[in-house]
Amino acid sequence: xxxxxxxxxxxxxxxxxxxxxxxxxxxxxxxxxxxxxxxxxxxxxxxxxxxxxxxxxxxxxxxxxxxxxxxxxxxxxxxxxxxxxxxxxxxxxxxxxxxxxxxxxxxxxxxxxxxxxxxxxxxxxxxxxxxxxxxxxxxxxxxxxxxxxxxxxxxxxxxxxxxxxxxxxxxxxxxxxxxxxxxxxxxxxxxxxxxxxxxxxxxxxxxxxxxxxxxxxxxxxxxxxxxxxxxxxxxxxxxxxxxxxxxxxxxx
Numbered sequence: 553x554x555x556x557x558x559x560x561x562x563x564x565x566x567x568x569x570x571x572x573x574x575x576x577x578x579x580x581x582x583x584x585x586x587x588x589x590x591x592x593x594x595x596x597x598x599x600x601x602x603x604x605x606x607x608x609x610x611x612x613x614x615x616x617x618x619x620x621x622x623x624x625x626x627x628x629x630x631x632x633x634x635x636x637x638x639x640x641x642x643x644x645x646x647x648x649x650x651x652x653x654x655x656x657x658x659x660x661x662x663x664x665x666x667x668x669x670x671x672x673x674x675x676x677x678x679x680x681x682x683x684x685x686x687x688x689x690x691x692x693x694x695x696x697x698x699x700x701x702x703x704x705x706x707x708x709x710x711x712x713x714x715x716x717x718x719x720x721x722x723x724x725x726x727x728x729x730x731x732x733x734x735x736x737x738x739x740x741x742x743x744x745x746x747x748x749x750x751x752x753x754x755x756x757x758x759x760x761x762x763x764x765x766x767x768x769x770x771x772x773x774x775x776x777x778x779x780x781x782x783x784x785x786x787x788x789x790x791x792x793x794x795x796x797x798x799x800x801x802x803x804x
Contacts, residue, residue, distance in 0.1 A: 615634070616632075616634060616635050616638040617638065619635070619638070621639070621642070621681075621685060621686035621687070622681050622686070623635075624636075624638055624639045624686070625639075625672075625676050625679050625681075625686060628672065628673060628676045629676045629677065636669065636672065636673050639669070639672065639686065640669055642687075643686065643687050643690050644665055644669070646687060646690075646691060647664070647665050647668055647669075647690050647691060647693075647694040648661050648662065648664075648665045648694075650691055650694045650695055650698070651664035651665065651694045651695075651697070651698045654695060654698035654699060654702060655698050655701060655702060660698075660701060661698070663701075664694055664697050664698050664701070665694070667697055668690055668693045668694050668697065669690075671693060672690065672693075738792075738793060739789075739793070741792070742788070742789045742792035742793055743755070743789065745788075745792065746785050746788055746789070747785075749781050750781045750782070750784055750785030750788070751785065752771060753767055753771065753778050753781045753782050753785065754782055754785045754786070754789075756770060756771070757778075757782055764778055764779055764782070767782075
């Protein structure tokens with residue numbers, strides 16, 4: 553794996569000899585100098601390139617080879633791309649290793665590295681040398697971003713699992729509803745095909761909720777006759793439902 557440094561682009565800067573960028577000088581501490589820019593100038597969204605730096609860029613990085621980390625941040629604040637390249641050369645490996653250990657994914661770890669150094673480029677004033685070394689600062693940024701990605705991925709997986717479970721339950725409910733409608737439709741057809749004496753007795757007993765004695769009274773028939781007609785009708789219904797491919801569940 554080869555980590556390529558981010559190659560940013562800024563507006564309000566003028567390209568000088570050998571690809572250098574000239575901007576107003578800044579003074580004071582690294583944090584203060586990192587944030588000192590001309591009024592009205594802004595930093596464009598950085599553009600990441602995976603190309604090998606040209607000779608002039610390499611020569612620019614060489615002049616920062618012996619600079620301290622604080623000096624690099626000051627130079628980054630002055631829009632010196634080669635200073636960012638040197639910071640990347642020094643610390644990208646450690647930033648990548650930490651992100652990979654947290655995420656367990658090399659590709660995601662590379663994304664974290666790029667984002668960490670783009671943040672350094674966009675907001676170098678966030679680094680405070682009084683609070684620790686530049687490497688510690690970058691490692692903290694790497695760890696925080698990696699944890700954010702991990703939580704985001706976990707939340708996404710939980711959401712997908714929850715949606716899959718809901719879809720499965722919804723699918724089951726739909727299937728059951730369709731099945732119930734099919735059963736009801738066939739049941740109505742089977743009942744309608746019964747002889748009228750059997751149909752009336754079954755409708756009063758099973759759909760009307762009446763006892764055999766009540767049905768006999770309502771039909772002015774002996775209770776034994778009513779029971780016999782109900783049994784006969786239920787047998788016909790079982791046969792009719794079986795022919796329709798439905799398991800009969802009607803019992804006496």
